[in-house]
Amino acid sequence: MDVTVGERQYTAEELQEIFDRAAEELEVLVLGENESLDKVTADLSLVTELPDLPIAVEWELDRYEVLNVSGEIQEEALREALVEEREGVLVNLKAFMTYTQDQTRQAVHEITVRLCPAARTKEEKLIEKIRAWIAEYDNENKTKETIKLPKEVDGQKISYHYPMDTRGAVILAMGLMTVVLLFCLEKQNEKKDEEKRKQQMMMDYPQIVSQLNLLLGAGMSSKSAWKKIVDDYQRRKPARGERAAYEEMAAAWNEMCGGVPEKDCYESFGGRCGLQAYMKLGALLSQNLRRGTKGLADALRLEGIHAFEERKALARRRGEEAGTKLLLPMFLMLAVVLVIVIVPAFLSISL
Structure with missing residues (x-):
């Protein structure tokens, strides 16, 4: 009850x-x-x-x-x-x-x-006195076309100006901020492009060393082997696309054809690539011209083995990074599954 x-x-x-x-x-x-x-x-x-x-x-x-x-x-x-x-x-x-x-x-x-x-502030009292002065002047000079503003009140000098329009300053500040952000975005994009370029060059490095080792072992000179690799790249470029390491090799070959000493071309090639592996390759080829081909094949073979190990390590790191990036979508999918399971269960409960 x-x-x-x-x-x-x-x-x-x-x-x-x-x-x-x-x-x-x-x-x-x-x-x-x-x-x-x-x-x-x-x-x-x-x-x-x-x-x-x-x-x-x-x-x-x-x-x-x-x-x-x-x-x-x-x-x-x-x-x-x-x-x-x-x-x-x-x-x-x-x-x-x-x-x-x-x-x-x-x-x-x-x-x-x-x-x-x-209670009035000092500014409010001053403004009230200015208004009173203007009102008194207006009452005494109603026939005049203009009105006079006081230049001094209670011994304090007064100047007048139109209120500043802050919209221009705001637009200018926003424009400057946009320019700075665009500059930072461009720098960030350049950094990303440079990082992609380096990764691509490291992926191509084992193949370049392997090709050089194969051609030098077949009896070709380093310059002929270099030309052979560049020609093969130019022929396959429309299908495979542009590769940064081979482009640097093509630039080095153009320097050789232009009369630049072969040794300097190899060294400048390593410097332009900006990677330790390519600098080492350029140094090996440059030393080959000074000391002869003795020991070059073994050095390139060891460098090729080391390069393939580095490539496998790079591929492993990129795979781990991809797995990390997939964590957020996995959590979102988990949340969706929980909602799909829990909501019908709550709706089926009879109150």
Whole structure:
């Protein structure tokens, strides 16, 4: 069996105590940001209900022109009233308190406040004096086509200028920021392209060493082997695309054809590639011209073995990086699966 328990009704003595407590709380709550009712400079807080008390409040004022029912001060009307009442404008507030459980049980509490002008800053006082000076000049010179602005007030010199339009500065700042971001983006893209170039060259290095080792072992000179590799690349370039390492080899061959010493071409080739492996290859070929071909085949064979090991290590690292990049999609797929499984289970639960 459900039993409904109604709210407890107060006796007349208890209700009077509640009205007294409500009146005391109103004295505090109505202040708002003001410190005293005898000097009100900010808007009042005319509450319509009291916390923890079953009391509703309605307000009645005797001077609505300077203060409205929301407690907001009417500045223009207050300034006009302060001309006659210099010590402050007195406003009588009546709070009609009603017991919410019985609308017939009410009480009235009166509060008197004194509205005073808000404390003005030094700048506000100066602006008011300037306005007064301009208004006085305008009244005395209504027939003139122009109006005069004061150049000095209370011994303080005053200059005038139009307010600056900040939209141009904002657009300029945004433009500069965009330029900086685009510059950073371009640098980042260049860095990524350079990293891709180096990875591609390291992937091609074992094949280049293997081709050189094979051609030199077949009895060709280093220059002829170099030309053979470049010619094969030029023939397969339309199908395979451009490869950075072979492009550098083609540039080195063009230098040889242009009369640059072969030794210098090999060394500059390694320097342009910018990788330790290619610098070592250029040094081996350059030493071959000075010392002869003795030991070059063994050196290239060992370099080829080392290059293939480096290529396998690079491929392994790239595979690990790819696995790391797949973690986020895997987590997203896991979240989707959990939603697919859990949501129908919750929906099937009968409440």
